[in-house]
Amino acid sequence: MFSSVLSASLIGxxxxxxxxxxxxxxxxxxxxxxxxxxSQVREAQDRVRSAFRNTHLSVPSKRITVxxxxxxxxxxxxxxxxxxxxxVLAAGGIIPPGSLDGVMAVGEISLSGxxxxxxxxxxxxxxxxxxxxxxxxxxAANEAEARAVEGLSVIGFRTIEEAVxxxxxxxxxxxxxxPPPSVALNCYGEDFSDIHGQLSAKRAAAISVxxxxxxxxxxxxxxxxxxxxxxxxxxxxxLTVEESLEISRxxxxxxxxxxxxxxxxxxxxxxxxxxxxxxxxAGGGRIPVPGEVTLAxxxxxxxxxxxxxxxxxxxxxxxxxxDREIRISRTSGSFCxxxxxxxxxxxxxxxxxxxxxxxxxxxxxKAVADYRNRISKPLLDRIDLCVQCPPVSYEDLVSSSxxxxxxxEIREEVEKARLIQAKRFAGTGIHFNSEIAARDIPVFCAMExxxxxxxxxxxxxxxxxxxxxxxxxxxARTIADLDGSPSIAAKHIDEALTYRPLxxxxxxxx
Numbered sequence: 065m066f067s068s069v070l071s072a073s074l075i076g077x078x079x080x081x082x083x084x085x086x087x088x089x090x091x092x093x094x095x096x097x098x099x100x101x102x103s104q105v106r107e108a109q110d111r112v113r114s115a116f117r118n119t120h121l122s123v124p125s126k127r128i129t130v131x132x133x134x135x136x137x138x139x140x141x142x143x144x145x146x147x148x149x150x151x152v153l154a155a156g157g158i159i160p161p162g163s164l165d166g167v168m169a170v171g172e173i174s175l176s177g178x179x180x181x182x183x184x185x186x187x188x189x190x191x192x193x194x195x196x197x198x199x200x201x202x203x204a205a206n207e208a209e210a211r212a213v214e215g216l217s218v219i220g221f222r223t224i225e226e227a228v229x230x231x232x233x234x235x236x237x238x239x240x241x242x243p244p245p246s247v248a249l250n251c252y253g254e255d256f257s258d259i260h261g262q263l264s265a266k267r268a269a270a271i272s273v274x275x276x277x278x279x280x281x282x283x284x285x286x287x288x289x290x291x292x293x294x295x296x297x298x299x300x301x302x303l304t305v306e307e308s309l310e311i312s313r314x315x316x317x318x319x320x321x322x323x324x325x326x327x328x329x330x331x332x333x334x335x336x337x338x339x340x341x342x343x344x345x346a347g348g349g350r351i352p353v354p355g356e357v358t359l360a361x362x363x364x365x366x367x368x369x370x371x372x373x374x375x376x377x378x379x380x381x382x383x384x385x386x387d388r389e390i391r392i393s394r395t396s397g398s399f400c401x402x403x404x405x406x407x408x409x410x411x412x413x414x415x416x417x418x419x420x421x422x423x424x425x426x427x428x429x430k431a432v433a434d435y436r437n438r439i440s441k442p443l444l445d446r447i448d449l450c451v452q453c454p455p456v457s458y459e460d461l462v463s464s465s466x467x468x469x470x471x472x473e474i475r476e477e478v479e480k481a482r483l484i485q486a487k488r489f490a491g492t493g494i495h496f497n498s499e500i501a502a503r504d505i506p507v508f509c510a511m512e513x514x515x516x517x518x519x520x521x522x523x524x525x526x527x528x529x530x531x532x533x534x535x536x537x538x539x540a541r542t543i544a545d546l547d548g549s550p551s552i553a554a555k556h557i558d559e560a561l562t563y564r565p566l567x568x569x570x571x572x573x574x
Contacts, residue, residue, distance in 0.1 A: 065089075067154030067161040070168040070197060071132075071147035072188045073139045074317060076352055076392075076399035079184075079191040081168075083133045084144065086151035091127030097148075099132030102140040111142075111173050112149045119177035119224055123156045140351055143182040146171030146201065149224060150231070163231040166198030171206075177224040181205035183319035186312055186326065189213040201227065204237070209316065209326035212309075254295045257470040261460035262288050268451040268563060270474050273299050274481040275542030276496035277535075278385065278407040278446060280370070283453030285417045289410040292453070293366050296408060298471035300331045300364070301482040307331075307362050307495070314361055314402070318354050332363030332405075338372040346380045352392045352399045357384050360405035362495075370409040371438040378443060381407065385446040388499070404499070407447065411439075448498065448535045449563040481545040497541045502534050509541045514554040522561050536560045 068085040095109045109130070116123055130148055132139050147169040154161040170188055171179045185206040192200045193216045200218045202210050207220030221227045221237055229235040256266055265281060269292055272279035281289040303311070311328040315321045336345065336356045347355030356365060357380075367373060384390040384403035392399045414432040418424035427435070469477075485496055488508060494500060500508050511519070523533055540552045540560040549556070 065155045065157060065161070067151050067164065069147045069151050069154070069164040070166075070192075070195070071144055071170055072168065072191055073137055074141065074143075074184045074187070075138065075397075077187070077314065077317060077354070077401060079187050080137050081191065081195055082137065082139060082144075084147040084151045084169075085131040085133060086148070086155040087129045087131075088124055088126050088152070088155045089129075093125045093127070095128045095130075097130045097132070099130075099135050100138050101132065102138065104142055105132070105139050105144050108142070108145045108148050108173075111145055111175060112152065114175040115149065115173045115177040115224055118175060121153065121158060121224070121228065123152060123158070128152060128155075138351060141182065141184075142172035143170045143184070145173040146179055146203075146221075146227075149173055150201075150227065153228065154231075159228055159231040166196075167201055167231075168192045168195070168197040168199070169201040171201070171203040171221070173224060179203045179221050179223060179227070181323070184317045185209045186212060186309075186316035186321070189216055189218070190313070192216060205323055208323065209321060212312065212326050254291075254298060255471045256292075256295050256298065256468065256474055259288050259291050259295070259468075260463065261456045262292065262453055263468050265289075265292055265451050265453050266468050266474070268449050269296060270299065270477060271539065271542055271546065271563075272296075272406065272408070272449055273301065273474075274478045274546055275485070275538065276406045276498045277448035277539055277542065278409075278498075279449045279451070280409040280411070280447050281451060281453050282411055282413055284412060284421070284455055287453040287455055289453050290368055293368065293408055293410055295471060296364055296366075297330065297333045299475045299478055300333075301475075301478050303328065303331060303362070304486075304495075310402070311362055314354055314358060318359060320359070332360050333366065334360040334364070334405075335366045335368065338367075338369055340373070340377060342374075342377045342380050345377055346384075346390055347392055347399075347401055350394065352394065352401070354401055355390075357381070357390055357403040357405060358401040361402045363405060364408050365405045366408045366410075368410050370411045371435055375438060375440075378438075379440065382443055382446065385443075404495075406498075409447065445529060445531055448539050451563055477546055480548070481542065484545045484548075497538050497545070500538055500541070502530075505534060505537055509537050510551040511537075511557075512551050512553050515540070515552045515557045518554045518557040518561075522557070526561070526564065528564075532564065536564060539563065 066087045068083050071082045071084050073080045073082045097106055097109055150169055153159045154164055172182050174180055181203050185202055186209050189200055189210040190213055193213055200210055200216055202220055204220035204222045210218040226237045283289050308328050334356050345356045347358055388404040390401050390403045413419045414427045415435050416425055416427050419432050540556040543556040543559050544552045
């Protein structure tokens with residue numbers, strides 16, 4: 065007897081529909097699986113047979129053949145256990161074959177017959193809705209996540225017995241239905257008012273976050289670089305519905321979604337250690353999975369002590385910083401992952417950290433130059449804002465009054481700038497000023513005559529590259545938005561340029 069049910073295969077961030085077919089016929093008892101399967105999927109036959117035995121479900125002792133179609137799509141993961149079990153049960157007459165029409169099923173089965181949580185349910189639910197599936201059958205632990213997709217009928221099962229009762233007798237699982245999906249919100253204990261001094265760095269942080277411009281903080285140990293970086297999440301602009309679903313989809317595939325709060329409510333803040341491998345940063349595997357640059361999509365990637373990262377690892381960032389996506393090629397195909405993130409970096413000015421204070425710095429000129437040159441000029445050219453964090457003065461340290469605005473005040477300014485950008489870029493697919501293409505600069509970055517002259521003077525005197533030229537204008541556009549100005553004035557250009565001199569002085573390569 066033949067039966068089939070729909071399932072889905074995750075390939076990178078894409079989802080492909082898979083039909084799981086089962087046939088039980090005469091012959092020696094045997095369980096055969098075909099269809100371009102990884103070892104994880106092939107192991108499903110042992111898990112399914114043990115689950116049947118331990119739940120007293122008797123499948124005929126005949127030749128069982130399971131095919132996962134189409135055969136040219138690689139299938140991986142344990143999510144095919146549940147649909148394989150359903151198709152075999154239908155082929156064996158234990159549940160009516162017609163009951164699986166229009167059903168898409170995903171889930172792992174334990175040896176005891178429990179249906180356990182799997183990754184990637186959110187994008188699979190989106191695919192099920194697109195394919196007009198009548199029912200999406202998922203593990204009960206994934207039910208809330210699947211219900212984040214509106215317009216789709218979702219049923220969560222805890223055990224294989226519950227699934228048999230539903231498809232054979234129409235009895236819904238007896239456990240409480242999953243509550244409506246809620247948003248995961250973070251409560252931060254840090255605040256920018258905790259940081260003494262560093263007003264210039266705080267201003268740069270506000271500009272960086274408002275327009276999503278890459279930022280580097282340079283200063284000696286104890287100057288507050290890491291403290292500033294860790295408070296960036298407190299001023300990040302709120303997510304749109306589109307961005308929340310986009311981030312949640314990525315985290316679902318990576319298996320990082322909160323079971324109770326399956327929708328992202330805050331922007332990612334990824335902080336990998338400097339020993340991170342190139343594969344972990346970019347994404348890797350035979351069938352690649354998202355790396356740190358993709359997990360930071362629509363959020364922040366913070367690299368503390370940036371020169372300590374391996375040069376090969378750092379150079380990986382050049383392409384995603386420019387294209388806002390990363391492509392990974394394997395023999396099985398080419399995979400494209402989104403990587404539109406804000407790069408936040410912090411570093412010391414030299415190996416010991418105290419240059420140019422020669423009373424404390426013990427580094428030779430060559431050691432200082434070699435340390436700084438670990439960050440290549442092409443990568444440095446992709447960082448919009450560079451700001452120095454000098455040692456905190458005694459007066460700032462003992463002052464009882466806050467130094468500069470609080471996180472709430474900065475966030476309010478950021479949100480106003482964000483609304484201006486949302487109105488400006490409505491219907492264009494652009495979210496922030498940092499995403500403006502060079503060809504669209506004249507359209508979105510109106511400049512006053514005085515600002516045009518200031519930009520021309522800076523281009524000629526500072527020997528700016530074309531990339532640096534456009535990045536200064538984008539930063540100036542954000543500064544104008546923070547001021548509520550419809551056009552870019554000369555003062556906005558001047559302030560934007562103050563964050564560029566490190567190219568010529570701090571990284572003097574002559």
